[in-house]
Amino acid sequence: MQLSRLSAALFRLNSLNVSGASLRLASIPSRLVSTKSLPLKSLCSVIILTTSHSAWALVDDVDAQTTPNVVLDTIVVTSSADASADGLPSAYEGGQVATGSRVGLLGNQDIMDTPFSTTSYTNEYITNQQAHSVGDLLKKDSTVRVARGFGNFQEAYFMRGFVTTSDDTMFNGLYGILPRQYIATELFERIEVQRGASAMLNGAAPSGGNAGGTINLLPKRADNEPLRQLALGYGQGDQSKVAVDVSDRFGSDDAIGVRFNAAYQDGDSAIDDESSTLGLAALGLDYRGDQYRLSADLGWQDNKLSETRPSVTLAGVSHVPKAPDGSKNWAQPWSYSNEEDVFGTIRGEYDFNDSITGYGAYGIRHGDEDNSLANLTVSDADGTGSTYRFDNVREDKVQSAELGLRGQWQTGKIDHNWVLAADLYDQEEKGAYAFDFGNQLATNLYRPTDYDNAWSDTAFFGGNFDNPKRTSETQLQSFALADTFSLFDDKLKTTVGVRHQNIKTTSYDYNTQAKTADYDESALTPSVGIVYQPTMDWSVYGNYIESLAKGAAAPLVDNSGNAITNAGQNLDPYVSKQTELGVKYDNGVIGSSFAIFHTDEPRAYIDDNNTFTATGENRHQGAELTVFGSPSENMRLNAGVTYLSAKQKDTGDSALDGNSVIGLPTLQSNVNLEYDLAAVEGLTLTGDIIHTGARYADAANTLKVDGYTTLDLGARYRTMLAGQDVTLKGMVTNVTGEDYWQSVGGLPGYGYLNAGEPTALKVSATFDF
Structure with a gap:
């Protein structure tokens, strides 16, 4: 045009x-x-x-x-979190999602131009939903289900049936920079969801996940207009919150931007005896020049949990216990979990000429964790069970970096957009632990018994709590090259790329510091994606892409105590292979995406010769439909449905072959609707319906966990008070008071249960000065 x-x-x-x-x-x-x-x-x-x-x-x-x-x-060009010249992709009609997002080393791409399934949730949507954590927001995505880490309170996310942990969440394109367990939303401008495998695009994830998707969080930047905002919140159970968000631009042509936001939250939750304290602060700086752009971030988050309701493990039960009342708690009174992180990044981009741009980024995080936990194991459907004390401390020091060149060139009538990138990730972990497994404390899911926190004579310890030693090191290095070439006036785009990835890990004894395991393997992961746009409203796409994870280590003995022939040997890296076909529609008012996908994930087992071998797979197949936008001038919609078939294949046990993978429903769907009431100017009604189907809590598929449907209702009102803009918000979660098991598992192969939220009210007021 x-x-x-x-x-x-x-x-x-x-x-x-x-x-x-x-x-x-x-x-x-x-x-x-x-x-x-x-x-x-x-x-x-x-x-x-x-x-x-x-x-x-x-x-x-x-x-x-x-x-x-x-x-x-x-x-006027808006500033960008990734220091690019183009700025962030604009918000889509309705303001809930963006018209594009970062697609790994390919950079920001319009939804219709990328051969992958992506969604970018805006800060407007995050705040309107009163989402406190990344999980609070992502539970409203029909392709994601929020779970919990094993043994702790870490957020984990089921995406296409695979677990992506918060360890593997990206911060502005870098792995490992964000807090490891809980990530507060006040720190971010957008939450980007990239569905499917992504090794060529992002590199291997530090914890080996991300076969089903990657989450990238974008920091806040100063906009073109000054911002002065104060927010006050209150949640059921006496949970209070205050947050400030301010920004401005300075210098010639407003080239320098400064944005600062901070929040403090403290009090009890809607669950009996559960409480938390959260403090955070973030400073974002940017400079935008004609030839180069710079940005930097400094963040701090301190999250303290007290008597948080733990997960439930099933042992020897014939059927799954009924989900307890959503407000009930079976945590021991002395249990807690504290996590404090300080992190920072710097990023730059330089235009060598009109065709070639260089970019680089570096980030660092220091994290401290301190926990005293007591998870519940239920051995009878009447709730009878036991618990024991487990303490641990952990320190993380993470460095993450990327360096690259991107450019454009033309051969005949073919336009090329190429990128050459290198990535480096380095993590050192220190830790110590104490188990009191021999001191089992009798209790009950529905009628819990409290105990003191004294250690018994059977407790055993690893490391020094006052001076934890190094327990592991992880180094990831990769080089990638990709090219997107366009034909027929950009109607047909093909992206080809490959990444060479090296995975190196070393484990150390908690006490002696002797090496206990060493892993050093490399792999090539290619990808190809094609997008064809027959009209401006439609695009058809397909892709082949892989994910990459460290191969498992052979155990010393099998379940019968027999020695494994290759005990301690590390298997080659696991490569999950994904194929996907999809179609997208966008008329500027309503957008939609439909995808069908197939992913094979390797697994390993002990064969008839008592050798641990990489044989068999989990096969995940499914379809996803998402719809977003503004059907009418006073209505906004964000909805979708996901069908998933995830089966165990060639497991080495004929009784398991063909069974469903633990924790995964066949069907899950979401509907989020906002409606501006014409009779009252400034009043918006909101509603969320979340449905998750039945799941299995064991590989044998004998323990079936019922599905659930929840309803959240809310409203917000925009008005003026004393000449200032004010937005009042209120929401009631789980209006129908359903008792349900929200998630099953969160660590592959484990089927522990996490209870759903109770009916609860949360309100807030935001003042713009």
Whole structure:
């Protein structure tokens, strides 16, 4: 499209006199304009008025008409978390999701231009949902289900049936920089979900997950307009919260940006005897010049949990115990979990010329954890069970970096966008632990018994709690090359790439510091993706891509105590292979994505020769449908449904072959709806319906956990108080009071249960000064 055509279209639309028609304000998707005639970074703020016809059709309609010359207003480019010249992709109609997101080393891409399934949730949506953690927000995504780590309170996410832990969440494209267990949403501008395997795009995840998807969180930046915001919140159980968010720009052309936000939360929750304290602060700086851009972040989060309700492990039961009342707690009164992290990053981008840009980033985190835990094991469906004390401390020091070049070139009529990247991840972990497994304390799920926290004579210890020693080191190094070449005026785009990844880990004895295991293996992970856009509203895509994880180590003995022939040997890296086909629709008002996928994940077992071998697989197949946007001027929709078939294959045990993988429902769906009430200006009603089907808590599929459906209702009201903008929000979770098991598992091969949330009220007030 030529700039003159766009100008003509804007003039004509501005002059339209449509009787009885409702005019809508919508953004022009970036793909409507050829970058050959108008740079994308000069189009960020262009808006048009459109009737029910698409913007593309209206522009074509004015092509042959004579129109006066129109001078467009100067367009101000917004700052970007990744220090790019184009800034963040704009928000989609309705403001809940963005029109694009970061796709690993390929950078920011429009939804319709990428051969992968992605969603980027905006800060507006995060705050309107009153989401306190990343998990609070992602439970509203129909392709994600939130679980819990093994033995602790870490958030974990089922994506396409695979577990992605918060360890493997990315911060502005870097692994390992964020707090390891709980991540508060006040720190972020956007939460990006990239579904499916991603080794070529992002490199191997530190903990070996991400076969089903990757979560990338973007820090806040100073916008073009100053921000002065104060938020007060209150939750059922006497949980109070205060948060501030301020920003401004300085210097010539407002080139320097500063954004600071902080929050403090303290009090009891809606669950009996459970309480938490959260403190956080983040400073984001950026500089945007004509030839180079810089940004930096410094963050701190201190999360303290007291008497948090633990998970439930099943042992020897014939059927799954009934889910307890959502407000009940079986935690021991002395149990707690504390986590404090300090982290920072710096990122830069430099344009060598109009065709080549260099970029680099470096991040570091120091984390401290201190826990005293007592998880519950239930041995009878009447709730009878036992618990024992387990304490541990952990220190993490993580460094993460990336360096790359990206550019454009042309061969004949083929346009190329290429990127060359190198990534480095280094982690040192220190720790100590204490088990009192021999001192089993009798209790009950429904009628818990409290005990003191004294250690028994049977307790055993590893390491020094006052001075924990090194327990493991992880180093990930990779080099990647990718090229996206375009044909037929960008209607057909093909992305090919490959990454060479080295995985090196070393484990040490907690006391002697002697090496107990060493792993050093490499692998190549290729990828190809194709997108075809027959019209501006539709695109069809497909991809083949892999994920990569460290291979398992052979155990010393089998379940019968017989020696393993290759005891201690490390298997080659596990490569999960994914194929995906999909179709996307976007008319500027409503967007939708449908994908079908197939992923084979390797597994290992002890064969007939008592050798531990990488044989067999878990096969995950499914379909995902998401819908988002604004169906009418006063309504916003974010909904979807996922069908999943995840089966165990070639397990070495015929009784398990063909069974469902632990913790995964066949069907899950979400509907989030917002409606602006015309009778009361500024009032918006909100509702969420979340459905999760039945799951199994064991590999034999004898322990079936019922599915559940929950309803959340809320409202927000925008008004003026003393001349200041104020937004009041309220939400009631689990309105119907359903008692349910929210998640099953969260660590592959384990089927522990996590109880669902009770009915609870949370309210907040946000003041803009």
